[in-house]
Amino acid sequence: MITVALAKGALLRESIECFAAAGFDFRSFLEKENRQLMIPSVCGRARALLLRNADVPVYVAYGQAQIGIVGYDVLRETRSPVAQLVDLQFGECYMHIAVKASSHYKKTSDLPAHCRIASKFTHCAEEYFNRLDKPIELIALTGSVELGPITGISEAIVDLVATGRTLRDNGLVSIEKLFRSTARLIGHPLSLRLDNGELQETIDRIATISSEIEK
């Protein structure tokens, strides 16, 4: 029995489509009245866990789920010891540094040393500014990071941007794009090594479907 870790939210529909292509039907997670967090596939050969984004790599790293789908942003932030198997290309977004539109900071190098950066992605932000050798004060927030520059708690934010609407609605502009994020199929390294073929078959099917969609 394969256990699959799926992320709630923006990636869920397409993640379920990927597994449908591999023969596993988890569509009941999409029903509005669904309250279940663990469901078997219709075929009975797999089950899926419905998790918050950041918990997907935890379940896969511990081998409680053998495979899962999660955004590259989460993998980069959590630095989880999981195998990245396929770039599924959907769920595209970018990690940005943004400031108030009225700010005189036009590029990252304009930001003063020891400036305050608010983010849900503190490891990503720290890594970036360390590489620039610019000391910053990180403010870890868990949501609505766009309030940072508006309230004045931080000069800038490091946050994930999909359509750019949240930035615009809050009078913020990007001054730097850090990296691109897309959904990734990930696996538990030990389960992959001990696999008798079943896991690899699922991975291959998802990889094939994914590359066909790309064309």
Added chain:
Amino acid sequence: MITVALAKGALLRESIECFAAAGFDFRSFLEKENRQLMIPSVCGRARALLLRNADVPVYVAYGQAQIGIVGYDVLRETRSPVAQLVDLQFGECYMHIAVKASSHYKKTSDLPAHCRIASKFTHCAEEYFNRLDKPIELIALTGSVELGPITGISEAIVDLVATGRTLRDNGLVSIEKLFRSTARLIGHPLSLRLDNGELQETIDRIATISSEIEK
């Protein structure tokens, strides 16, 4: 101008009622179509920020909000350098250790050394087991912690329980109650020291209302 930090979710309605008693009307946060994260009070003498639970003490600790309302569980977990001003008594819940109902662990001392504990409240869990001198392996999750014992990623969970319904629905039972949590009025220490009377008046009004409701 006073800035007030309010937590989204279970505490919001009663938090807004507290500030209404102090003369500040933030009821537009309760409107279904509200998308704003920062609103002025109707009187114009204050504004409120609508934040995620864990971000309330961050804004108050940095002085971006002078006062705020948040659960004691969050204060205990985040160990923020804020002043606890009033125990508002609403939003009551308890931090529990829970295991599967079918488990043979009937009390905390039954849990084996190096057992796995899943929690969103890793500091609270660590503090508790350190005091017992019992080494554990902590698994930090961000949501749906009740899946821990069900999937087998952990033997037990440390989680906040209000009605107990989530535990029951997932076949879990509490084996220990760690502490009680209620909503707390918190303040920024420096703002309180520099206050010209306006903050203290607000705090006094909320404290009076709160003690009246208690009777």
